[in-house]
Structures are given as structure tokens and as C-alpha cells.
Amino acid sequence: MELAVGASEATMRSLLGKLGNLLAQEYSLVSGVRGDIQYINDELASMQAFLRDLSVVTEGHNHDNRRKDWMKQIRDVAYDVEDCIDDFAHRLPQDSISDAKCSFILTKMYELLTWWPRRDIASRIAELKVRAQQIADRRNRYGVNNPEHCDSSNSPRPRAHAAAQDIAEYQDTKPQIVSIKEPVGMKTVMENLEKWLTEPQPDKGRAVLSIVGFGGVGKTTIAMALYRKVSGKFDCQASVAVSQNYDEDEVLRSILNQVSKQEEAGGSTESSSRDENTREPQGSSSTSSREENTAESGTKRMLNKLKKALPLSLLGGNDDKTSVRQQETMGSLQLREELKRRLAEKRYILLIDDIWSAKTWNSIIIPFLPSENDKDSRIIVTTRFHAVGSTCSPRHKNDEATSSPGHGKDLLHKVDFLTGDKPLDLFNASIPDPMKRTDRDKKLSKICGGLPLAIVTMAGLVACNPNKANSDWSKLCESLFPYPVTTLNLDGVTRILDCCYNDLPADLKTCLLYLSIFPKGWKISRKRLARRWIAEGFATEKQGLTEEEVAEAYFNQLARRNLIRPVEHGSNGKVKAFQVHDMVLEYIMSKSIEENFITVVGGHWQMTAPSNKVRRLSLQSSGSKHGNSTKGLNLAQVRSLTVFGNLNHVPFHSFNYGIIQVLDLEGWKGLKERHVTEICQMLVLKYLSIRRTEIAKIPSKIEKLEYLETLDIRETYVEELPKSVGQLKRISSILGGNKNTRKGLRLPQEKRNKAMKNPSPQGKTKEPAEKGFLSQEKAKGTMKSLRVLSGIEIVDESAAVAASLHQLTGLRKLAIYKLKISEENDTFKELLSSIEYLGSCGLQTLAINDENSKFINSLYNMSAPPRYLVSLELSGKLKWLPEWITSITTLNKLTISITVLTTETLEILRNLPSLFSLTFAFSLSAAKQDQDTVKGILEDNKLATDGEIVIPAKEFKSLKLLRFFAPFVPKLSFPDKSAMPALEIIEMRFQEFEGLFGIEILENLREVHLKVSDGAEAITKFLVSDLKDNTEKPKVFVDGIVTA
Structure with missing residues (x-):
């Protein structure tokens, strides 16, 4: 396996910049220290060159263990030098005399006042110089030689000049819709499983479908596709990921939150309907922290624990509805009882993803299910292990359901590797259409052994190396698997991921490894990640591009390589959220551990405590034992802290406030006002997120955070x-x-x-x-x-x-x-x-x-x-459309009030060349204030064109997303198939709607999404029925559920 050098090389590059800046400070250094810093700078520059050479060397070379150890020493000394420099920066006055023309007296005064901190830092730098010398000597002493460059044909790795071109190539990508992926080549199987899930059983009892298969074979894709299709036929639905290391309370609370939200909305809600590629992650629901105030008495703590241990019925909690806040403070017994009560009289469907043990099923899932439920409820389970599947579906036999008196029927379905032409079909579907299909595709898809994950990842590698000769790809296949491949084992998956990882430039390796901070199955915000990359120094200004543009280019390349999976798009056509496949995350996690790049405590991972100093810490909820999980860790060098889920405790007292640069506490309900005051002492902090916390005030001392770049306080009480x-x-x-x-x-x-x-007498x-x-x-x-x-x-x-x-x-x-x-x-x-x-x-x-x-x-x-302008949103009682909108050729996204929805408005907008999405909206709260006025305006608008809004023919050539979000939507008509020729998705949310006509002739329309109220069922049924008669019909989703 190749050495993991991406993160180390990036750290070195950042450090060399800081050393250069330090050397430029004429008055800040003690005499003699400048030479030590220059020596360290030169040594680290040479070491960086060595690391860069290592990054293009493939496996098969000697001395891997020696190189790994030497790299570890380089990394450790680089981290310590960086800490020393940052400490130097905030211990000395920022407005020093080096910033101005100062007198001799002021110079001496400065030297006197800063003598002790400068002497302390000088001593530390001298020690670091000795360490750098020893590392250099050790390399020669133990024979750590320079790597020899191998034949480039064995690796598709781009050379340095090509890597530089990647940024410009991926910086500007065309906006697109993230499509819902269906399982490949499984139409008949999916139809049979869907039929089994929806048809009533003779005894009306609960039944369990267990989907079993190797990691990466597509179990979750199948399960989510089924869940999405059939969940609309059940009273309530919920999905949750469990995995190997889970928090019992969080699993139960996630299910309860989804069920209770649907009850409050009178049925399934949009929030409970997810993209098929997403899973309900542990701790994703808003949960309150149970951190207790240090001054709380022992009696109070005991009472709180007793309340959580007692059944809800003994605490007077049997009200018809429990608030979200009550749910957040419930213990496991209360959560189970509440779930039993809510599910007892409902026909429910649950998706329990990635169960690793029979114990999890018997001790967590079974206890909250109603013992008597004759509503034909269903549970879908995914697992890698046949024995676990048999436990969840005990009444099965060779994939055929068998009945048992008093219970429903169970089914165990095994997902096999792809065979025949299916691997090649998936490979071709996973690379861009303009790319020429060659014999290369067949060879590469064949070595993937029919595993979908390996196939799409290898397709991503091809997509990013379009100019590589077929002969080079053949050599790559032979080097990866000299023997014929029928099915892929874990070692084979690792080989393919190694190949794809090795092809990344050093910057992209760092950005990919950074994803190991996030929990398994987590839906990650693209913007959140980009801002963090910038704060960490991974995305910097380059080739005339801003930091934001470089970060976007890096993200686009990871997406094109299929190393991340987009699961949600924004209305501007850009990816809004994405996920990392479990096996890819496990792989990059192992790389991060190897480099001591990320340390994860809790969550789904069972990691041993690192012997190294912790640099980037991710604290993840994993149950009641989490409070002691950071014991034994050296947290004094933590530069980045991220908290996920419902944690009891975050050890703020263990951190060195002088070096923390990234602090992401989004959703942590344990954050207190005193913590925010302490955060204002983190003098080099660049990224601060306290989003969705219960903080109500930002201290005035925030002015001390002079390096702060991002302040995220959304959805707080501030x-x-x-x-x-x-x-x-x-x-x-x-x-x-x-x-x-x-x-x-x-x-x-x-x-x-x-x-x-x-005012003055004149009134002014x-x-x-x-x-x-x-x-x-x-x-x-x-x-x-x-x-x-x-x-x-x-x-x-x-x-x-x-x-x-x-x-x-x-x-x-x-x-x-x-x-x-x-x-x-x-x-x-x-x-x-x-x-x-x-x-x-x-x-x-x-x-x-x-x-x-x-x-x-x-x-x-x-x-x-x-x-x-690229994006414009004007919400409210807009009377007329500003004429200047037509002159903005760069406009990509336009959201305007539905009060200007007229045929004339559409005629005005039709020629905008870059318009990707068009939304007509009006908030429900505003409509309630003046309902008659708004409805009257819409009536007048449609009467101007014979009682309907007509979509003009031709033009709107770039428009792919059309949305209407309003209480009242008038009749809409597409009279010509040339109207909006690129349109792919129509989304509508309404209470009253007069009809949508002519959409069956739109050639590129793929999906129609309807979010409706009870009063709009008739028009919805009419629309769905009309589309069913169309052979090339788009998919229709009603409240997130496929109906046509």
C-alpha cells in the first residue's frame, strides 16, 4: 500500500509560508534565532520535496516501513514548529514597531517588553532545530533512500503540470439536477420486492425484509428505493442507520422524531421523505445535551437519572402528544414506551440500515415494536451478514416467505454481484456521455468483479484521465489483478481504492481525508465543507482563482471521481449535500489514522486511542460511555474540534485556546453562554459554527478573534x-x-x-x-x-x-x-x-x-x-417585474413572488440565456395575513390570458427546474413541446391548484414533485392519472413518495 502523504505535504506547504512570514519580521526575533528558523525552513523544504516525490510512487518499493516512520517524524516536527509559530504570533503585540518607522527608543522599549516571550520561543526553536537535524541524520543512518519514479503507465497519476490544470478544468461546471439513482439491472427483482411489501398478508401481522450482501454491493440503494416507492401506502414511516457502534437513545429518538412529525402534519411530511441515497444518521435529529452544570447538586443529578430510567407512564407522560423537547430528554425506557404507543394502531414501515449484530436487533429494535399489530406493518433491514439477516427475518426459507401462525411473513433477499453485461452498463452510465466508449471500459469493469462500488469508482478514475492510452489502462489492470477476477473481496476493494486514491494530487488527497471527520452515513453540506477547507488552509488562492473557487473546483473533482455521492441539489443546480459511501469512508479513515490526520472519538468507529498528539478531533455521540472516551488523549495540540450528536461533555479545559483554528459545534445543545465566553479566548480561530444551538447572545469580546473568517449563528436565539x-x-x-x-x-x-x-426648530x-x-x-x-x-x-x-x-x-x-x-x-x-x-x-x-x-x-x-447577479430572490407582494432583470445575462437562479405570475412575465423572462431555475413563491404566513388580496391578484393575472397562464414556446433554453410554492396556483398550460425544452423537474407546493396541462409533451421532463394539502387531493389524483397514460411518463412524487 502506498504511503499516505497527502495531508503531510499540505501541512508542510502551509508551514513554509508561515516560516517565510516570520523571517520577514525584522524586529520580532531574538538575535541568533533567525539562523535557526532559516535552517528549519530549508530542511522542511527539502523534506517537502521528498514527500512530493513519494506521492507519485506506487506500491512495490522497498523500505515502506522505514519511510513511514521517517514521514511520521517529519509530520510531528512540522506540527510542533507550526504550534510554536502560532504561539509566537499571538504572544507578541500585533502592532509592533516593525509595522512603522519608529525611533531607536521605541525599538528598545519593544525589545524590553517582549524579552521573556521571545526568549522562550527562541529556546523552543533551538530545540526544534536539533530535532530537524536529527531527523535528517536518521534518514541517512537507516537507509531511507530517495524514491525511484516508476513507469507512468502503471498509474494514471497526472504529472505536476497536469494537476495544476485540473483547477481551471473543474472550477466552472455546468449546473445540473442530482438524479435519483435506481438499482441497475434489477427491475424484476424490485417489482417482486415492492409487491411483497405492499400486498396484505393473511394474518395482517408485522413482516420483515432482510437485504443481505457484501459491502458496496448496493443494499442501501435497493432498500431506499423500495422505501421511497412504498412508504406512501403506510400510515407512518421512518429510516435510521444503526451500524457497528451506535447510540441506543439516538437511534430510538430519531425514529420517534420522524413518526411524531408526521402525526403533527397529519401524514407523511417532506422532511421525513428522503433521497434514496441518504440515510437518517445518528444524531442528525435535534437533540438536547445532557451536560449538567458543575454546581448542580448530587441529589438533582440523581433525580434526573431516575426520571430517565422510569417508564413514561409513571411520570405522567401519557399525553396524546409529547413535545420535541420532551423527546430530547427521554431515556431509553421512555423512548421505547412512547414508540410502542404511537405505533400500536398504525400501519408503519421502518428502514433499519446497516445492522451488524443480532444483539442489536434483539435488544434495540424488538423492544420498541408493538407486540400486537395487525395492520400489515413492514420493516426493511440491511446487513452484511447472513446470520444477522436470518435473525431479523426468522420466518424465511431460501428467499421465499413462509408463514407462521399469529405473525406475518418474513423475507430474506441476498444481493449478489453484478454479472453478464450489467457491470459494463453501470460503468458506462457512471462516466460522462461525451467520453468515447472503448475496449478499455470492458477490461476495467471486468476487474471490478461485479461490485457496484468498485465499478463506479473506477469509472470516476477514467473520467478524470480521458487522454490516457488504452495500452496504459491494460497495464494498470494487469498490475492490479494479475489473475482473473470473478468476485471481489475486501482486499480487492482496497486495491481499487488505493489506485483511485494514488491518482489524486496532494491537495485533493488532503481534502478527501478531511471527510473522515464526519460520521458514517452523514449528509454533508457542500458549503460547510468548503468553508472548513479554506479555514484549514487546504484551499488557497491559486492561478487567479479565489479560495472559494478553488474549494469548489476541488469538490467538483471529487464528485466527478465518484469518491463522494451527491444526494441533494440546490435550486441553482449545484450540489447542496453529499455522502461518502461506508467502504470509502472506512478506507479514508484508515489513511487518516496512518497520518494522525483525524482522531475520531465515539460514533460508528471503534478506534484505539492514538499515541500521537491529537490535531483534529471529531467527537461523535456513541452512548452513555462517551463522557470518559477522551481520557488518556493529549488534547493540548488540537487545532480543529467538531462535535456531532448528543454529547454529555466536551472537555474544553483540555484544549490550548491559543492554537484552535476550527470550532464546529453545530447542533450541540450542551453549549452554554460560559462556553461562548471561553471561545472568545481562541485568538487564532478562523471558523466558528454554533448553528442550531441554544445560545442567545454573542459576547462583545468576540472582537479578540481577529483571524475569524466564518461566523455561523443560524437557527440560534441570537x-x-x-x-x-x-x-x-x-x-x-x-x-x-x-x-x-x-x-x-x-x-x-x-x-x-x-x-x-x-429635532431643531426647522424640523431636521x-x-x-x-x-x-x-x-x-x-x-x-x-x-x-x-x-x-x-x-x-x-x-x-x-x-x-x-x-x-x-x-x-x-x-x-x-x-x-x-x-x-x-x-x-x-x-x-x-x-x-x-x-x-x-x-x-x-x-x-x-x-x-x-x-x-x-x-x-x-x-x-x-x-x-x-x-x-447570479441569483435573485424577491419575496412579497411584488407588483411588477423590474425591467432590468432582462439585461442580466449571468442570472442562473430567479425566485420571485407568485403575484407577478402572468403570461407576460414569462414572455419577459424567456430570453435569459443562463437561467437554470425559476421559482414563483409566496409564503403561507404572508398569504394568511391578506388571503383575499393575493387570491384576487392571481385571478386578475390569469384572466388577462383567457383564464390560464401559458408557458411560451421556444426559449427558456437553459431552464431545468420550475417551481411553484404558494397557497394558490392558477391553471398552467404547456401548449407546445418546444416550451422549456431542457426542463427536467417541476416542483409544486400548494393548497389550491387549478391544473397542470400539457406536460406529457415535454421531452426532457423526468420528475414532478407535489406537496399538497388534504384539500388538493382531487387535482393531484387527476394529474397522476393523466400521466400514467403517457408511455414516456415522468415520475410523480406526492409528498416525496413515488405514485406514478
Whole structure:
């Protein structure tokens, strides 16, 4: 196996940059230390070159163990040098005399005041120099020779110049829809399994389908496809991943949350319906932490534990409904009882994914199932082990269901490797269409032994090496498997993953290994990952591209290589969320352990405690034992901390606040106000996420985090930022508010005294009543790096804030979640002026939710259009469409109020060349306030064109996604098949709908998604029935369930 060098090489590159900056500081270094730093810099540069050579050497070379040990020493000394430099940076004054022309006296004063910290650091650097010398000597002493480059034909690895071109190649990818993948070559099998799941059994009892097969063979894909198709025929449904190491409470709570949400919505909900490639991960539901205050008495702790241990019935918890908050504090006994009660009288379907032991089934799943349920309920189970499948489905025989008195029928289905032409069909389907099909494809698909995971991964390798000769691919096949391959074992899978991993450039290796931070089966946000890559220094400015563009290029290449699986798309056509296949995650986890790159505690992994110092720590919920799981670990060098799930305790006291750069506490309900105060001491922090926590206030001391780049406080109780946030010079993203509830985050403004607010006799104010957060003396000239300002609230009193937006000339995204201003107020004019100015500076995304004022209609009067816009969202009572929209050739995503839905509006928009998605929306809450008015506007709109909205023929050439989200949707008609020729998906959410006609003639339409209320069932049934008559019918999803 090749040495894992990606992360080490990236660390070295970052470190060399820091050393160069340190050497440039003329006055900061003690005499003699500059030579030591220069020596360390030169040694590490040579070591980096050695690592880069190793990254292109394939397996089969000698001295692997010696090289691995030598690399480990390089990595450790590099980490220690980096810690020393960062400590140096925050212990010495930032505004030192090296930043200005200073007198001799000031120079001496600086040297005197910083003498002790500089001497301490000088001593540490001297020690590190000795270690670097010893590592260099040890290499020669034990014969760690330079690697010899092998024949390039044995590896598709791109050379250095080609790797550089990859960034530009993958930076700009065409927007696309993430399609729902169906199991390949299993049409008949799927139909039989679907029939078994839906047909009533003679005794109406519960029945279990166990899907058994080797890892990567497609068990979860089959299970999710079945679950998605049939779950609409059941009263309630839930899916959850269990895996090898699980948290019992979290598994039960996840199921209960899904079931209870459906009850509250009166049936299945969109949130409970998932893409077939996703699984309900452990801890994904919002759960409260059970961390206890240190001052809590022993009696109180004992009472809390007793409450969790007692059945719910003894605690008066038998109300018809329990709140989400109550569910979060329930113990396992209470959760089981509540699930039994809710499922007792329902026909339910459950998907339990990835069970590893019969004990899990008998001790976790069986206890919460109602003992008597004659509703024809079903359970789908996936497992790698036949014995476990037999335990879950005890009444089966050779894949044929057998009955048992008083119970339903069980079925055990074994998923075999692909045979015949199926491997080649899957291979061809997994590479881009323009690529030429050759004999190479047949050879490569054959060595994958019929394993779908291996096939799609190898196809990704081919997709990223389109110019490689067929003869080279043949040599690669022979080097991987000199003997014929019938079926693939674990070693064979590892060989193929090795080949694909070795082909990655060093930067991409690092980015891939970083995914091992996330729990097994986790749905990962693309934007969250990109921001973290940037904060870690993995994605830096390169070839004229920004950090964000480089991160996007890296992500696109991992997706094209099929090393990650997109599972959710945004309305702009970009991937919104993705997952990593379990076997790929296990592979990169082993690589991360080898490099001491990531340390995972808890979760699905059973890792031994590392002997090395922990650098990047991922704490994952794994049950009640988690609280002691960090014992014995050296956490003093942790630079990145991520928390997942319902943890009892996070050892903040064990961390060195001076070196933590990434702190991701999203969803951790144990976060307290005192923790946030401590976070303000993490002086080199770059990424801070406390999203979906219960924090209500950000301390003013946040100004100390001068390196902070991302502040994510969405879906918290924080209503206003402190004034000191304006002093964050490096901040690039401020994310706040709640998009679902339209709750906004207020930006700070400085109140003036009352005397200044009193008007003069002429009726004019002498001075503004407030100052904006960028108008303060300390904040002037700051926040020039801000690129994203999302989720803010603007009200009448925000005139100073609106005016301050002028200064954010680097802003690329502005999202206003709540707007409540009057037309005669100064705020109205200041905000319009700021938006117009920012539009000329490069604003790419503008979103305004205006339910209570007339501001969005004033955008019509803008003198100059925001010509760089890529995404525009205008929500509220929009009276007319701004004419300047037609001049924005870059517009990719447009969301506008349904109040302007007319045939004329569609005629205006038809010629936008880049428009990928078009949404007409109106929030339910706004419609309730003025229901008759909104409905009247829609009636007038359709009467202008003979009672229907007509989609114009031709044009809309790039549009692939059309959406209508509103309480009332008028009649829509597609009279010509040339209307929206590229359209792939129509999504609709409504209470009243008058019909959708002509969609059967749309040649590229693949899916129609309907989210309906009870009152709209008739039109839904009509639409579904109409589409069933079409031989080339699109799939119709009603509330996330396939119905046609």
C-alpha cells in the first residue's frame, strides 16, 4: 500500500509560508534565532520535496516501513514548529514597531517588553532545530533512500503540470439536477420486492425484509428505493442507520422524531421523505445535551437519572402528544414506551440500515415494536451478514416467505454481484456521455468483479484521465489483478481504492481525508465543507482563482471521481449535500489514522486511542460511555474540534485556546453562554459554527478573534450582534437568522444620547440618532473581506446600518430575511442606495423577503442594474417585474413572488440565456395575513390570458427546474413541446391548484414533485392519472413518495 502523504505535504506547504512570514519580521526575533528558523525552513523544504516525490510512487518499493516512520517524524516536527509559530504570533503585540518607522527608543522599549516571550520561543526553536537535524541524520543512518519514479503507465497519476490544470478544468461546471439513482439491472427483482411489501398478508401481522450482501454491493440503494416507492401506502414511516457502534437513545429518538412529525402534519411530511441515497444518521435529529452544570447538586443529578430510567407512564407522560423537547430528554425506557404507543394502531414501515449484530436487533429494535399489530406493518433491514439477516427475518426459507401462525411473513433477499453485461452498463452510465466508449471500459469493469462500488469508482478514475492510452489502462489492470477476477473481496476493494486514491494530487488527497471527520452515513453540506477547507488552509488562492473557487473546483473533482455521492441539489443546480459511501469512508479513515490526520472519538468507529498528539478531533455521540472516551488523549495540540450528536461533555479545559483554528459545534445543545465566553479566548480561530444551538447572545469580546473568517449563528436565539463585530478585519461570512421562519439577525448600531435626537426648530435632526456598526472609529476601514452577509433584519430604526452597507464593497451575497420599513423613512432610501451601489461592485446573490413593506417594488426604479447577479430572490407582494432583470445575462437562479405570475412575465423572462431555475413563491404566513388580496391578484393575472397562464414556446433554453410554492396556483398550460425544452423537474407546493396541462409533451421532463394539502387531493389524483397514460411518463412524487 502506498504511503499516505497527502495531508503531510499540505501541512508542510502551509508551514513554509508561515516560516517565510516570520523571517520577514525584522524586529520580532531574538538575535541568533533567525539562523535557526532559516535552517528549519530549508530542511522542511527539502523534506517537502521528498514527500512530493513519494506521492507519485506506487506500491512495490522497498523500505515502506522505514519511510513511514521517517514521514511520521517529519509530520510531528512540522506540527510542533507550526504550534510554536502560532504561539509566537499571538504572544507578541500585533502592532509592533516593525509595522512603522519608529525611533531607536521605541525599538528598545519593544525589545524590553517582549524579552521573556521571545526568549522562550527562541529556546523552543533551538530545540526544534536539533530535532530537524536529527531527523535528517536518521534518514541517512537507516537507509531511507530517495524514491525511484516508476513507469507512468502503471498509474494514471497526472504529472505536476497536469494537476495544476485540473483547477481551471473543474472550477466552472455546468449546473445540473442530482438524479435519483435506481438499482441497475434489477427491475424484476424490485417489482417482486415492492409487491411483497405492499400486498396484505393473511394474518395482517408485522413482516420483515432482510437485504443481505457484501459491502458496496448496493443494499442501501435497493432498500431506499423500495422505501421511497412504498412508504406512501403506510400510515407512518421512518429510516435510521444503526451500524457497528451506535447510540441506543439516538437511534430510538430519531425514529420517534420522524413518526411524531408526521402525526403533527397529519401524514407523511417532506422532511421525513428522503433521497434514496441518504440515510437518517445518528444524531442528525435535534437533540438536547445532557451536560449538567458543575454546581448542580448530587441529589438533582440523581433525580434526573431516575426520571430517565422510569417508564413514561409513571411520570405522567401519557399525553396524546409529547413535545420535541420532551423527546430530547427521554431515556431509553421512555423512548421505547412512547414508540410502542404511537405505533400500536398504525400501519408503519421502518428502514433499519446497516445492522451488524443480532444483539442489536434483539435488544434495540424488538423492544420498541408493538407486540400486537395487525395492520400489515413492514420493516426493511440491511446487513452484511447472513446470520444477522436470518435473525431479523426468522420466518424465511431460501428467499421465499413462509408463514407462521399469529405473525406475518418474513423475507430474506441476498444481493449478489453484478454479472453478464450489467457491470459494463453501470460503468458506462457512471462516466460522462461525451467520453468515447472503448475496449478499455470492458477490461476495467471486468476487474471490478461485479461490485457496484468498485465499478463506479473506477469509472470516476477514467473520467478524470480521458487522454490516457488504452495500452496504459491494460497495464494498470494487469498490475492490479494479475489473475482473473470473478468476485471481489475486501482486499480487492482496497486495491481499487488505493489506485483511485494514488491518482489524486496532494491537495485533493488532503481534502478527501478531511471527510473522515464526519460520521458514517452523514449528509454533508457542500458549503460547510468548503468553508472548513479554506479555514484549514487546504484551499488557497491559486492561478487567479479565489479560495472559494478553488474549494469548489476541488469538490467538483471529487464528485466527478465518484469518491463522494451527491444526494441533494440546490435550486441553482449545484450540489447542496453529499455522502461518502461506508467502504470509502472506512478506507479514508484508515489513511487518516496512518497520518494522525483525524482522531475520531465515539460514533460508528471503534478506534484505539492514538499515541500521537491529537490535531483534529471529531467527537461523535456513541452512548452513555462517551463522557470518559477522551481520557488518556493529549488534547493540548488540537487545532480543529467538531462535535456531532448528543454529547454529555466536551472537555474544553483540555484544549490550548491559543492554537484552535476550527470550532464546529453545530447542533450541540450542551453549549452554554460560559462556553461562548471561553471561545472568545481562541485568538487564532478562523471558523466558528454554533448553528442550531441554544445560545442567545454573542459576547462583545468576540472582537479578540481577529483571524475569524466564518461566523455561523443560524437557527440560534441570537437576535443581534454586538457592536464589536465591526472590528473583525478578516471576517468573510456572517450567517444568521432562520430562513424557514424568516427570523432575521439585527446588525448593531450605536445609540446616541437623547439631546442629539431632538429635532431643531426647522424640523431636521442635528445628527443621526444612531451610528452604523461600521461607522464607529475602531471599525472604519474594517470588514473589507466580508463576502457573505446572510439572514439579517432591517427595520425603520436601521437607517445607519443600511447606510453602512455601502462600505462592504467586497460583498458577494446579501440575504435579508426580514424587512419592515416604511417608504417615507430614511432607512428605505439608504437601503435602496446601498443595494444599487453594491450591485455595481460585484454583488452576485441578492435575496429580500419583504412581506410587510413596499421596498421590493422600489427596485424597479434602480438607475443601474446589478449586472453581476447570479441569483435573485424577491419575496412579497411584488407588483411588477423590474425591467432590468432582462439585461442580466449571468442570472442562473430567479425566485420571485407568485403575484407577478402572468403570461407576460414569462414572455419577459424567456430570453435569459443562463437561467437554470425559476421559482414563483409566496409564503403561507404572508398569504394568511391578506388571503383575499393575493387570491384576487392571481385571478386578475390569469384572466388577462383567457383564464390560464401559458408557458411560451421556444426559449427558456437553459431552464431545468420550475417551481411553484404558494397557497394558490392558477391553471398552467404547456401548449407546445418546444416550451422549456431542457426542463427536467417541476416542483409544486400548494393548497389550491387549478391544473397542470400539457406536460406529457415535454421531452426532457423526468420528475414532478407535489406537496399538497388534504384539500388538493382531487387535482393531484387527476394529474397522476393523466400521466400514467403517457408511455414516456415522468415520475410523480406526492409528498416525496413515488405514485406514478
